[in-house]
Amino acid sequence: MGAKRILVVEDDPAILALEERLLRHAGFEVRGAPGSSEALALAAEEEFDLFVLDVMLPGMSGYELARALAARDPARQVPLVFATANQAADGVREGFRTGAALYLVKPFQTATLLSTVRAAMGS
Amino acid sequence: MSVVSPVRPVGVLDRRMTLRELVDQPSLTDLCMSFVELHRLGVKVFDEDGARLVDIKTGSGDFCAYLFTKSPGKQRCTETVTYLKQHPLPVVGNERGCEARTCFSGTRYVMAPIVHEGDLLGRVVLGPFVPEEAGDLSPELFELAGAFDLERVRELQKRIRRASETAVRRIAEHFGKVLEVLLFASYRAALTSQMHIEAISEDYRELQAKSRELKESYERLQELDRLKSNFLATVSHELRTPLTSIIGYSEMLLAGLAGELNPEQEDYLSTVLEKGEGLLNLITSLLDLSKVESQGVKLALKETAVPAIVRQSVSTVLPLATKRRIELSTEVDESMPPAVVDPDKLRQAIVNLLSNAVKFTPDGGKILVRSGLLPQAPEGTGPFGRASRFLVSVQDNGIGIAPAEQERIFETFYQVDSSSTRAHGGAGLGLSLVKSYVEAHGGKVWVQSRLDEGSTFTLDLPLETAQPARP
Numbered sequence: 001m002g003a004k005r006i007l008v009v010e011d012d013p014a015i016l017a018l019e020e021r022l023l024r025h026a027g028f029e030v031r032g033a034p035g036s037s038e039a040l041a042l043a044a045e046e047e048f049d050l051f052v053l054d055v056m057l058p059g060m061s062g063y064e065l066a067r068a069l070a071a072r073d074p075a076r077q078v079p080l081v082f083a084t085a086n087q088a089a090d091g092v093r094e095g096f097r098t099g100a101a102l103y104l105v106k107p108f109q110t111a112t113l114l115s116t117v118r119a120a121m122g123s
Numbered sequence: 124m125s126v127v128s129p130v131r132p133v134g135v136l137d138r139r140m141t142l143r144e145l146v147d148q149p150s151l152t153d154l155c156m157s158f159v160e161l162h163r164l165g166v167k168v169f170d171e172d173g174a175r176l177v178d179i180k181t182g183s184g185d186f187c188a189y190l191f192t193k194s195p196g197k198q199r200c201t202e203t204v205t206y207l208k209q210h211p212l213p214v215v216g217n218e219r220g221c222e223a224r225t226c227f228s229g230t231r232y233v234m235a236p237i238v239h240e241g242d243l244l245g246r247v248v249l250g251p252f253v254p255e256e257a258g259d260l261s262p263e264l265f266e267l268a269g270a271f272d273l274e275r276v277r278e279l280q281k282r283i284r285r286a287s288e289t290a291v292r293r294i295a296e297h298f299g300k301v302l303e304v305l306l307f308a309s310y311r312a313a314l315t316s317q318m319h320i321e322a323i324s325e326d327y328r329e330l331q332a333k334s335r336e337l338k339e340s341y342e343r344l345q346e347l348d349r350l351k352s353n354f355l356a357t358v359s360h361e362l363r364t365p366l367t368s369i370i371g372y373s374e375m376l377l378a379g380l381a382g383e384l385n386p387e388q389e390d391y392l393s394t395v396l397e398k399g400e401g402l403l404n405l406i407t408s409l410l411d412l413s414k415v416e417s418q419g420v421k422l423a424l425k426e427t428a429v430p431a432i433v434r435q436s437v438s439t440v441l442p443l444a445t446k447r448r449i450e451l452s453t454e455v456d457e458s459m460p461p462a463v464v465d466p467d468k469l470r471q472a473i474v475n476l477l478s479n480a481v482k483f484t485p486d487g488g489k490i491l492v493r494s495g496l497l498p499q500a501p502e503g504t505g506p507f508g509r510a511s512r513f514l515v516s517v518q519d520n521g522i523g524i525a526p527a528e529q530e531r532i533f534e535t536f537y538q539v540d541s542s543s544t545r546a547h548g549g550a551g552l553g554l555s556l557v558k559s560y561v562e563a564h565g566g567k568v569w570v571q572s573r574l575d576e577g578s579t580f581t582l583d584l585p586l587e588t589a590q591p592a593r594p
Binding site: 012014015018021022025056085086106107108109110 | 365
């Protein structure tokens with residue numbers, strides 16, 4: 001069995017690099033995308049076990065991207081983690097309505113990122 | 124050429140009032156009744172349009188009714204009445220004067236104008252009377268003799284007063300004078316009440332304008348508040364994004380992901396991490412506080428196990444306490460029933476108290492957290508005899524708070540002295556949030572403290588917070 005594959009979508013390059021580095025170090029196979037179009041292109045080529053999506057992406061929001069990703073392959077439900085720097089609770093409810101598995105508030109502790117990702121994949 | 128005048132409501136002084144509006148009908152009827160009794164003459168009052176306000180007959184009823192039953196009589200009678208009601212009164216000098224009118228039956232009426240402030244408002248009609256100079260029945264009645272029993276007519280006519288026209292004209296003038304007085308009094312009363320009505324209408328218009336202004340400024344404030352909230356949310360987001368990297372990379376380096384660190388490097392990085400986390404707490408508190416100030420505290424109430432909340436709060440500050448070798452112990456009543464509270468707000472209140480305790484307790488100090496039902500509370504006893512409040516207290520053996528400061532520490536941004544900010548971090552927001560959250564639950568928070576001995580902060584909360592009424 002190969003390593004679990006994670007697609008991380010984040011428009012802040014520093015945070016994207018941080019998340020990629022931490023997840024890779026934890027043994028996951030990670031692809032990073034700086035925006036929605038790159039994410040959809042990657043998802044068309046490869047299969048993933050988890051999406052980690054920033055909510056405030058330029059253009060398409062993280063929630064819209066989640067719906068677009070889910071629409072590609074409705075039979076296969078890929079677990080979701082939404083990452084956001086929005087502290088307000090309204091965003092959390094919006095995230096759950098979209099069917100998000102879990103929610104990660106930025107800034108996060110490295111341990112929280114890993115435990116959230118593991119919890120979302122149910123392992 | 125047209126003159127444009129500012130639009131304004133028609134005032135009471137601008138408008139001509141009708142007789143019906145001016146006189147009090149019962150008073151007018153009373154007055155007429157007295158005249159009828161005094162002079163044994165019928166009295167009718169018509170307004171300008173010929174509408175009847177008063178009609179009192181005396182003696183003439185049967186006479187007129189008999190003549191009215193026969194067709195020629197009916198027609199002639201109607202002609203007379205129409206004349207009496209509507210025919211323009213003669214102009215005497217500059218004004219209208221009296222006029223006498225003789226009916227086909229030989230009886231006579233005197234009409235007199237009703238004038239008020241130079242306006243013709245209507246007329247009073249006195250009669251019928253039998254003119255003093257009249258002999259037997261009128262020649263016209265003889266012409267219609269075939270239709271009537273003249274003997275009967277003679278009998279009925281005897282019941283009608285005989286009077287000289289001069290006398291009746293004098294009476295009519297007299298009546299007009301009395302009526303003028305009545306109209307003057309009525310007019311004053313009408314004027315007064317109209318003015319009251321207009322004053323009230325004016326007040327009402329002013330009030331409407333005021334409430335419109337209030338509504339507009341309220342809407343402006345709401346819009347400003349919305350903009351402020353958006354602004355705060357944006358600022359918060361923009362500050363948290365770089366902090367994610369600052370905290371994340373520091374942690375990653377400290378975890379050795381980029382290679383082994385020497386103790387000095389580790390020490391420096393720990394400081395970066397600690398300050399980053401301090402900044403994050405400040406941003407979080409600022410946004411929470413501005414939310415509390417703009418919207419009040421919104422509680423999401425649910426049944427909550429208080430001991431679990433206390434344990435979670437303790438575990439949040441445990442790493443920091445351990446680092447400072449502070450002994451953090453708990454005395455939690457595990458048997459207490461669940462409380463209806465907002466668990467997030469309760470947790471944050473306890474965490475804020477614990478963070479302060481850690482901050483102001485020297486290395487190697489002691490912190491004790493207690494929770495349980497309020498003991499011996501005669502007033503706080505619930506309907507089934509059980510205590511209805513619970514307490515959470517955080518006790519430390521830190522630097523303590525002087526009595527003069529013990530109230531003020533709950534104020535926003537208040538700090539005992541500004542040097543403590545540099546020594547201990549924080550901006551004086553934590554306790555003011557604790558106070559807002561606890562008070563939103565209908566509870567209170569207080570402190571007992573002695574300088575250099577330590578402080579005990581206590582939260583006193585109802586076991587069941589009532590759902591707030593929807594505004």
